[in-house]
Amino acid sequence: MSFWELIVSLLGQGLVITLLTTVLAAILALVLGFIGGLMRLSKNKFIRFIVAIYVEVFRGTSLLVQLFWIYFVLPMFGLTMSALTAAVLAIGLNYGAYTSEVVRSGIQSVDKGQTEASIALNFTRVQRMRRIIIPQAFILMLPNLGNQLIELFKSTSLVALITLTDLTYQANVLNATTLQTTQIFTALLVIYFVIAWPMTKGMKMLERKMTEGRM
Amino acid sequence: MWDWNYAFEVLPDIASALWVTISATLVGFVLALVVGLIWTLMIRSNNKIISNVADGIVKFIRNTPLLVQLYFIFYVFPQFGLSLEPFTAGVIGLGLHYSTYLSEVYRSGIESVGPGQWEVATALNFDTRKTWTRIILPQAIPPVLPVIGNYFITMFKETPLLSAITLVEILQTAQNIGAGTFRYTEPLTIVGVLFLLLSYPASVALRQLEIRVTERY
Amino acid sequence: MSEPIVRYNNVTKYFDDLQVLDGIDFEIQPGEKVALIGPSGSGKTTFARLLMTLEEITDGTIEVEGDYLWHEQDDNGDLKPASTEHLRKVRSNIGMVFQHFHLFPHMTVLENVMEAPVTVQGRDKKEAKKAAEEMLDKVGLLDKADSYPAQLSGGQKQRVAIARALVMNPKVLIFDEPTSALDPELVGEVLDVIKDIADQGDTSMLLITHEMDFAKEVADRIAFFDGGKIIEDGPPSEILYNPKAPRLKEFLERFMNTQSSPE
Ligand SMILES: Nc1ncnc2c1ncn2[C@@H]1O[C@H](COP(=O)(O)OP(=O)(O)OP(=O)(O)O)[C@@H](O)[C@H]1O
Ligand SMILES: [Mg+2]
Numbered sequence: 001m002s003f004w005e006l007i008v009s010l011l012g013q014g015l016v017i018t019l020l021t022t023v024l025a026a027i028l029a030l031v032l033g034f035i036g037g038l039m040r041l042s043k044n045k046f047i048r049f050i051v052a053i054y055v056e057v058f059r060g061t062s063l064l065v066q067l068f069w070i071y072f073v074l075p076m077f078g079l080t081m082s083a084l085t086a087a088v089l090a091i092g093l094n095y096g097a098y099t100s101e102v103v104r105s106g107i108q109s110v111d112k113g114q115t116e117a118s119i120a121l122n123f124t125r126v127q128r129m130r131r132i133i134i135p136q137a138f139i140l141m142l143p144n145l146g147n148q149l150i151e152l153f154k155s156t157s158l159v160a161l162i163t164l165t166d167l168t169y170q171a172n173v174l175n176a177t178t179l180q181t182t183q184i185f186t187a188l189l190v191i192y193f194v195i196a197w198p199m200t201k202g203m204k205m206l207e208r209k210m211t212e213g214r215m
Numbered sequence: 216m217w218d219w220n221y222a223f224e225v226l227p228d229i230a231s232a233l234w235v236t237i238s239a240t241l242v243g244f245v246l247a248l249v250v251g252l253i254w255t256l257m258i259r260s261n262n263k264i265i266s267n268v269a270d271g272i273v274k275f276i277r278n279t280p281l282l283v284q285l286y287f288i289f290y291v292f293p294q295f296g297l298s299l300e301p302f303t304a305g306v307i308g309l310g311l312h313y314s315t316y317l318s319e320v321y322r323s324g325i326e327s328v329g330p331g332q333w334e335v336a337t338a339l340n341f342d343t344r345k346t347w348t349r350i351i352l353p354q355a356i357p358p359v360l361p362v363i364g365n366y367f368i369t370m371f372k373e374t375p376l377l378s379a380i381t382l383v384e385i386l387q388t389a390q391n392i393g394a395g396t397f398r399y400t401e402p403l404t405i406v407g408v409l410f411l412l413l414s415y416p417a418s419v420a421l422r423q424l425e426i427r428v429t430e431r432y
Numbered sequence: 433m434s435e436p437i438v439r440y441n442n443v444t445k446y447f448d449d450l451q452v453l454d455g456i457d458f459e460i461q462p463g464e465k466v467a468l469i470g471p472s473g474s475g476k477t478t479f480a481r482l483l484m485t486l487e488e489i490t491d492g493t494i495e496v497e498g499d500y501l502w503h504e505q506d507d508n509g510d511l512k513p514a515s516t517e518h519l520r521k522v523r524s525n526i527g528m529v530f531q532h533f534h535l536f537p538h539m540t541v542l543e544n545v546m547e548a549p550v551t552v553q554g555r556d557k558k559e560a561k562k563a564a565e566e567m568l569d570k571v572g573l574l575d576k577a578d579s580y581p582a583q584l585s586g587g588q589k590q591r592v593a594i595a596r597a598l599v600m601n602p603k604v605l606i607f608d609e610p611t612s613a614l615d616p617e618l619v620g621e622v623l624d625v626i627k628d629i630a631d632q633g634d635t636s637m638l639l640i641t642h643e644m645d646f647a648k649e650v651a652d653r654i655a656f657f658d659g660g661k662i663i664e665d666g667p668p669s670e671i672l673y674n675p676k677a678p679r680l681k682e683f684l685e686r687f688m689n690t691q692s693s694p695e
Binding site for chain 1: 216274278279280281282283284286287294372373374375376378379386390393398400403404406407408410411414418
């Protein structure tokens with residue numbers, strides 16, 4: 001196969017799974033990150049403790065170990081799941097732990113005066129968070145969230161190791177059948193780069209757009 | 216569900232593989248520290264070609280997955296007559312991948328040194344080399360030490376990827392044991408616990424360092 | 433004499449071991465404009481922030497329109513700490529303008545002024561917009577309605593902050609050194625706006641300031657703070673031109689000197 005045929009063949013077979021895993025895991029991570037980050041700021045010690053455990057366990061152990069654990073160990077406890085579910089769960093939980101720290105520090109970096117002004121205008125705690133603090137914190141978080149999205153995208157290559165048929169998995173299959181090793185892995189690197197690089201640029205643009213004239 | 220006897224039986228094998236994991240981390244990290252600095256200096260070079268090439272390589276490495284880079288080093292290099300041991304290939308992959316992150320850290324450290332320092336160095340007639348080693352780097356590095364430490368821990372947690380290129384580190388050891396006995400629960404859990412036991416205290420210590428560093432700078 | 437709108441009863445405030453307010457009794461009448469003066473660290477800001485519920489009271493009580501602010505009465509008439517709902521209900525009478533404005537940077541000027549009427553008071557969006565525009569007109573900034581705070585000068589920011597507080601129709605409006613973060617040439621425009629509001633409105637005002645001329649012009653009464661206590665309290669003419677307390681005399685002398693000293 002020519003280099004271009006290899007690229008097309010890889011894309012055709014693996015792109016959808018790679019992107020699907022990325023999107024689903026990113027959504028899960030964002031949701032967990034916001035819930036975790038807000039709970040981390042709760043007045044309730046017990047709630048803070050629970051989140052701290054979650055964060056430290058998922059940051060402290062390796063993503064690949066978590067992926068294997070969810071895919072190979074959970075079935076022993078009767079929790080059998082598809083490779084895609086395991087992949088989304090592992091990546092989402094792992095990045096959710098990091099995201100919750102981003103969310104927590106983003107909220108904490110919003111100027112205290114904003115809270116005081118909201119109290120003076122008689123906002124409830126929830127209104128204050130929703131309308132004043134989180135929108136500002138979100139802009140502060142954007143650079144970090146953008147970086148994490150790129151990292152998360154790259155980490156989806158690990159799902160090949162639990163036999164989910166993403167780009168990396170298909171490259172290995174193709175390598176075994178065609179033995180065009182050099183071209184295949186070069187093509188694979190190029191594909192990842194061509195997706196990740198515009199993502200980096202896009203996040204930077206979004207950042208600029210959201211801060212323009214306002215902050 | 217959980218068999219303590221089995222767990223204790225497999226623990227020594229897994230723990231002894233920890234040496235492979237730790238030495239891969241250490242060697243890879245030293246490589247990352249050195250190569251990262253080389254990238255930074257190349258990117259800052261006045262020669263446009265050198266700086267653009269370095270910048271391009273760094274961007275490419277940063278925007279592609281470590282796992283694929285490992286495959287590339289392990290499977291493609293031999294096509295050009297360069298066959299590497301899994302450990303060597305793994306360490307090169309880790310080091311190269313994280314050198315791009317460290318390059319960014321060095322850059323931010325160097326940029327935090329004010330322009331006045333360069334002017335003073337010129338005024339005192341330091342040559343380029345002395346300016347870097349005596350004036351700039353001693354100021355640029357300490358403030359970013361916590362970030363550098365963080366990448367060390369991150370790298371440590373990425374070493375299980377080396378199992379994909381057949382390096383028998385702790386995850387691969389656990390997998391092998393699991394494949395033999397069809398019991399993955401204990402070996403994989405032990406691996407997770409070992410990672411947590413090593414990386415959590417390290418990150419707590421780093422947070423202390425960070426507090427001290429922010430107080431000082 | 434009518435019922436006071438605000439009453440401090442033996443109010444004490446500690447920050448850990450540091451006593452900042454020392455058993456203060458104080459009243460503000462409906463529509464009355466009161467200026468607070470005094471040396472730095474004497475407790476003026478803390479005194480006002482207790483009323484805005486930005487600091488917690490240590491001891492004593494504050495009443496707003498006869499309702500306890502920090503407390504609620506249980507069935508036996510005993511005082512217990514106020515619930516969040518109670519605090520919000522009583523707090524709705526109070527508004528505040530801050531030294532550093534604290535505008536919402538992610539909202540336009542108009543959105544800044546509309547936000548609380550809609551979100552907090554549940555007012556109709558159209559009506560709130562109209563009210564917000566009226567307020568912006570009042571402070572002379574209707575043409576900036578679609579700007580973001582970052583695009584305004586300090587004086588303009590503070591005028592927006594005043595409009596944002598006013599649109600909530602507070603019965604008592606607190607100003608904590610509203611001009612001391614401003615460049616000197618921008619102070620006048622903000623003072624003019626405050627003067628206008630004072631002249632028109634039946635809103636009570638609590639005004640912390642170092643601008644003595646302004647205090648004299650706007651205030652019905654001036655209270656002098658020192659060491660966490662109100663040492664002297666009376667009409668501007670008495671306080672400024674016929675001070676009794678030695679500490680107040682000293683304060684005014686030092687003040688006049690620094691004011692008139694040639695650069
Ligand atoms: N959050 C706080 N924690 C501890 N101490 C505080 C706090 N806020 C104020 N203080 C202390 O309380 C005292 C009174 O402060 P306050 O700000 O009320 O004075 P002020 O009269 O407004 O002074 P200024 O004219 O400088 O604004 C000061 O000694 C101050 O250091
Ligand atoms: Mg003050």
